[in-house]
Amino acid sequence: MTATDRAPDGGTRPLVLVTACIRRIDATTGHAVYEQYIDAARDPLDADPVILPALGAEAFRQLLPVVDGVLLPGSLSNVAPEHYGGPPPRDGNQADPARDGTTLPLIRACLDQGIPLLAICRGFQEMNVALGGSLHQHLAEVPGRIDHEAAADRPRATRYGFRHVVRFAADSWIGARYGAAEAAVNSLHGQGVDRLAAGLAVEALAPDGTVEAFRATGVPGFALGVQWHPEWQAAGNALSRAVFGLFGDACRARHARRLAAAGLEGPARSGNSEERPAWAMS
Numbered sequence: 001m002t003a004t005d006r007a008p009d010g011g012t013r014p015l016v017l018v019t020a021c022i023r024r025i026d027a028t029t030g031h032a033v034y035e036q037y038i039d040a041a042r043d044p045l046d047a048d049p050v051i052l053p054a055l056g057a058e059a060f061r062q063l064l065p066v067v068d069g070v071l072l073p074g075s076l077s078n079v080a081p082e083h084y085g086g087p088p089p090r091d092g093n094q095a096d097p098a099r100d101g102t103t104l105p106l107i108r109a110c111l112d113q114g115i116p117l118l119a120i121c122r123g124f125q126e127m128n129v130a131l132g133g134s135l136h137q138h139l140a141e142v143p144g145r146i147d148h149e150a151a152a153d154r155p156r157a158t159r160y161g162f163r164h165v166v167r168f169a170a171d172s173w174i175g176a177r178y179g180a181a182e183a184a185v186n187s188l189h190g191q192g193v194d195r196l197a198a199g200l201a202v203e204a205l206a207p208d209g210t211v212e213a214f215r216a217t218g219v220p221g222f223a224l225g226v227q228w229h230p231e232w233q234a235a236g237n238a239l240s241r242a243v244f245g246l247f248g249d250a251c252r253a254r255h256a257r258r259l260a261a262a263g264l265e266g267p268a269r270s271g272n273s274e275e276r277p278a279w280a281m282s
């Protein structure tokens, strides 16, 4: 795929890296991404997704100049507590050191280089850790918190059903784009933000005070994280369209700049270009 490949309407789509996890596949392991993230990268994001293997920082360094955004998906595995000074995990913890070794430096590189970033669930937790924050390893055991984890043995459609509301901060990008003070979200996480990293501004909170969304401040580009799963049946959900709409605007803006810098003809696909991107207004 190159930057000049045409989308059906004659424009070109942004290229978006989607980071892989190490997963058991048949009798071996593979670098894999749930299909729902690839689907959402097509609609509503309207990008061309490229799966990034969990091979560490060297594997993505030369790709970053030619991508327009990075999407960090959720996963059943947890960020290793050694990355945030937490106690050793309990027995049964699912780890993915190869993913940690890829996404943590990738997040820092995106923020340094102004590459648009959308971080979902595990990705959201990674973003907090990459910037110096810490996690609760068992959120349901923290006094005053509800259980945010949907039981793994339930059917998928039930697990991804709405579980609680989130309330948007007064200056929230997501709230402004969505056009309401609150929204219902799904919830599939056992861990959660403990210490919020400096440089992250809260976008939304659950009723029990759990941080549900944040954005990076003081960085050259767009970086947003959500603890819920906007990629689930994204095209039909107004909140998901708001989240992917914000990310898409940032990816399309970078895509247009890349094409112009390379002397390539646009038009980059405009998406919601009538509005100035929220990240450009802060």
Ligand SMILES: N[C@@H](CCC(=O)NCCCC(=O)O)C(=O)O
Residues within 6 Å of the ligand: 073, 074, 075, 076, 077, 078, 120, 121, 122, 123, 125, 188, 189, 190, 191, 192
């Ligand atoms: N493992 C972490 C992150 C939660 C997360 O990303 N969940 C996605 C689950 C995907 C699925 O089961 O379909 C935590 O537990 O907090």
